[in-house]
Amino acid sequence: MTNRLDPPAGTARGPMLKRLAGHRLLWPSLVLIALLLGNLAFTHDFFAVRIRDGHLYGSLIDILQYGAPLTLVALGMTMVIATRGIDLSVGSTVAIAGALACEHIATSSDPDGAGTVLTAVAVALGVAVVLGLCNGLLVARLGVQPIVATLILMVAGRGVAQLITDGQIITVTSDKYHMIGGGHWLTFPFAVLLAAALVALTALVTRRSALGLLIESVGGNPAAGRLAGIRAAGLLTLVYVFSALCAAVAGLMISSNVNAADGNNAGLWIELDAILAVVIGGTALTGGRFSLGGTVLGAMIIQTLSTTVYTLGVPPETTLVFKAFVVIAVCLVQSPAFRARMPRRRKTGHPRSDTTAGAAGRQQEARA
Amino acid sequence: MSTGIANTAARLTRPLSRGGSRRAGTRIPLIVTAVLLVAMFTVGSLRYDGFFSTQVVLNLLIDNAFLLVVAVGATFVILTGGIDLSVGSMVALSTMITASLVEHQGWSLGAVIPLVLAIGASGGALMGWIIHTFEIQPFIVTLAGMFLARGLCYTISTESITIDDPTTVSIAQARLYGSGGLFVSVSVIIALVVLLIAFVVLHHTRFGRGVYALGGNETSARLMGLPVGSTKVAVYAISGLCSALGGVLMTFYMLSGYALHAMGMELDAIAATVIGGTLLTGGSGFVLGTALGVLVLGMIQTVINFQGTLSSWWTRIVIGGLLLVFIVLQRLMTGRRAETD
Numbered sequence: 001m002t003n004r005l006d007p008p009a010g011t012a013r014g015p016m017l018k019r020l021a022g023h024r025l026l027w028p029s030l031v032l033i034a035l036l037l038g039n040l041a042f043t044h045d046f047f048a049v050r051i052r053d054g055h056l057y058g059s060l061i062d063i064l065q066y067g068a069p070l071t072l073v074a075l076g077m078t079m080v081i082a083t084r085g086i087d088l089s090v091g092s093t094v095a096i097a098g099a100l101a102c103e104h105i106a107t108s109s110d111p112d113g114a115g116t117v118l119t120a121v122a123v124a125l126g127v128a129v130v131l132g133l134c135n136g137l138l139v140a141r142l143g144v145q146p147i148v149a150t151l152i153l154m155v156a157g158r159g160v161a162q163l164i165t166d167g168q169i170i171t172v173t174s175d176k177y178h179m180i181g182g183g184h185w186l187t188f189p190f191a192v193l194l195a196a197a198l199v200a201l202t203a204l205v206t207r208r209s210a211l212g213l214l215i216e217s218v219g220g221n222p223a224a225g226r227l228a229g230i231r232a233a234g235l236l237t238l239v240y241v242f243s244a245l246c247a248a249v250a251g252l253m254i255s256s257n258v259n260a261a262d263g264n265n266a267g268l269w270i271e272l273d274a275i276l277a278v279v280i281g282g283t284a285l286t287g288g289r290f291s292l293g294g295t296v297l298g299a300m301i302i303q304t305l306s307t308t309v310y311t312l313g314v315p316p317e318t319t320l321v322f323k324a325f326v327v328i329a330v331c332l333v334q335s336p337a338f339r340a341r342m343p344r345r346r347k348t349g350h351p352r353s354d355t356t357a358g359a360a361g362r363q364q365e366a367r368a
Numbered sequence: 369m370s371t372g373i374a375n376t377a378a379r380l381t382r383p384l385s386r387g388g389s390r391r392a393g394t395r396i397p398l399i400v401t402a403v404l405l406v407a408m409f410t411v412g413s414l415r416y417d418g419f420f421s422t423q424v425v426l427n428l429l430i431d432n433a434f435l436l437v438v439a440v441g442a443t444f445v446i447l448t449g450g451i452d453l454s455v456g457s458m459v460a461l462s463t464m465i466t467a468s469l470v471e472h473q474g475w476s477l478g479a480v481i482p483l484v485l486a487i488g489a490s491g492g493a494l495m496g497w498i499i500h501t502f503e504i505q506p507f508i509v510t511l512a513g514m515f516l517a518r519g520l521c522y523t524i525s526t527e528s529i530t531i532d533d534p535t536t537v538s539i540a541q542a543r544l545y546g547s548g549g550l551f552v553s554v555s556v557i558i559a560l561v562v563l564l565i566a567f568v569v570l571h572h573t574r575f576g577r578g579v580y581a582l583g584g585n586e587t588s589a590r591l592m593g594l595p596v597g598s599t600k601v602a603v604y605a606i607s608g609l610c611s612a613l614g615g616v617l618m619t620f621y622m623l624s625g626y627a628l629h630a631m632g633m634e635l636d637a638i639a640a641t642v643i644g645g646t647l648l649t650g651g652s653g654f655v656l657g658t659a660l661g662v663l664v665l666g667m668i669q670t671v672i673n674f675q676g677t678l679s680s681w682w683t684r685i686v687i688g689g690l691l692l693v694f695i696v697l698q699r700l701m702t703g704r705r706a707e708t709d
Contacts (some may be wrong), residue, residue, distance in 0.1 A: 144699055151638065159683070324514075341502075
């Protein structure tokens with residue numbers, strides 16, 4: 001994942017300053033770099049990466065590892081948001097997936113067997129597909145607003161997760177299961193490799209085939225898409241299933257990292273962090289465009305922010321205040337109305353001029 | 369924009385063909401909710417001893433007074449087609465401010481309550497202003513409000529603040545007795561007054577009609593010369609005010625301020641509104657239905673408590689299931705408006 005992060009910041013820096021200035025990922029990259037450098041000021045060995053027992057350790061590796069579940073959830077969310085939708089149920093899906101897997105492993109006779117762990121993973125992913133289908137059918141077939149359709153699962157899902165764990169925190173002792181979220185492979189944390197692989201696969205499938213374009217067309221202009229013969233319903237269902245699957249993998253990571261499933265707190269508010277990551281990454285909530293690289297950067301920014309707050313010794317809960325300002329700032333910057341208004345300062349008080357200016361701004365953005 | 373015009377066109381032709389049936393159609397969810405409430409009460413009365421009493425119904429109001437106030441505020445926002453996710457956090461922030469000012473700073477309640485209400489209303493108005501002025505989706509702006517309010521709670525204190533102040537405790541424990549030993553708390557009276565005011569405002573004032581018009585179709589409302597901007601700011605201010613008041617009532621109910629109070633209450637408020645027959649797309653609904661919705665949510669909780677063997681998380685699942693039924697019902701009621709354009 002480090003490889004994916006570096007190019008937009010590193011390679012384009014020298015010769016193509018002009019192209020860089022207009023690049024979509026410029027601001028997220030700068031924010032991330034600023035945050036990391038800010039950390040360096042407080043913790044001097046922040047960038048130090050050590051190798052212990054053949055594994056990589058260090059603050060940067062921690063950020064990557066703890067940011068992996070968020071990156072995955074945000075990855076699924078990016079696809080949903082590209083269709084002008086939103087998936088609020090990912091937090092519940094995270095909890096359900098973790099609960100199912102841990103429940104299966106804890107009740108089996110051979111908790112460390114490869115078969116048990118694989119079945120547990122398969123059960124969790126299978127249920128996630130069903131959950132995603134529910135969301136997708138509500139949105140695509142019944143035409144319910146996405147925020148409302150996924151709200152149902154968000155409310156009920158926590159209850160379902162509690163039901164699976166019987167309100168307890170299920171602990172498991174399985175080295176193979178711990179591998180998913182806490183293990184190392186080829187000196188790298190396995191979670192980071194898994195997340196990187198999924199991001200790369202998604203990028204390959206969406207950008208090397210027409211799929212990404214089709215998804216964007218559903219979000220950009222559904223009417224035009226329909227006239228062009230794009231079957232929106234299938235694509236919509238697909239993105240919700242994909243989002244649920246990503247959330248389920250993230251749920252497996254989170255529960256396996258702590259060797260426990262907590263129906264109440266696992267993935268709590270991760271949907272909001274994921275939306276935030278997507279928005280910071282430059283994917284507009286109005287759909288029609290998405291940036292996977294931006295989403296990964298966004299997830300890393302949020303994880304770095306959390307880490308920074310921990311290292312500063314501020315009560316971790318106050319991160320929420322920072323996040324609130326970040327959300328508003330990013331949304332204002334993305335808002336065509338805000339952009340149109342900035343140079344003029346004083347409002348014109350004419351709603352019509354706003355909409356035309358907004359449309360112009362949007363076109364400009366699309367060209368960039 | 370083009371879909372908006374298409375919608376308007378669809379809407380203009382619709383009343384001619386369907387006539388008065390549309391008005392009756394919007395009431396069906398409300399009737400379903402009322403039937404559901406009566407059915408749940410009947411089944412509960414048949415199955416459990418001591419369920420069939422007026423006090424059980426009054427306890428519903430006592431335990432859910434703050435939710436009723438919050439849900440009334442949410443109804444205003446949802447009627448305009450918006451959504452306010454910040455209400456739960458705003459409730460928590462209000463409990464924190466009230467508790468810390470009364471307990472740690474020694475302020476009197478008479479000074480604290482107006483301050484809290486003012487904070488809630490101005491916070492809501494600010495969000496409404498951002499939503500309107502910069503054309504950002506209400507969902508993301510109120511999400512930021514949610515983060516901010518919850519985060520501010522923690523800057524006040526990460527611990528729960530218990531209230532021992534004698535005045536507050538006496539108000540919280542005051543019971544208004546009626547005939548036959550039945551009683552309600554002060555909060556219930558406040559909540560019912562809020563409901564009554566909301567009913568009058570929504571159904572009998574110019575502002576109320578503006579709220580419905582805005583939810584029906586914003587472009588039409590603007591073309592008709594309605595004050596779209598100020599109405600939008602006002603509904604979010606009302607929602608903020610109601611959540612602050614809900615927070616004050618919750619402080620009385622819990623006798624403490626805590627950053628983790630009212631977790632997920634925004635969802636309960638939205639669920640109550642939807643179950644009460646308000647369309648999430650806006651423009652149609654009843655504030656009295658919201659009260660019914662709150663009672664249904666409370667009734668689910670009561671039935672689960674009486675059952676004893678069911679765990680509390682069943683409440684969430686049942687609420688989710690109900691939400692699903694009502695949302696699907698709404699879609700079927702309003703027809704396939706989206707697909708016709």
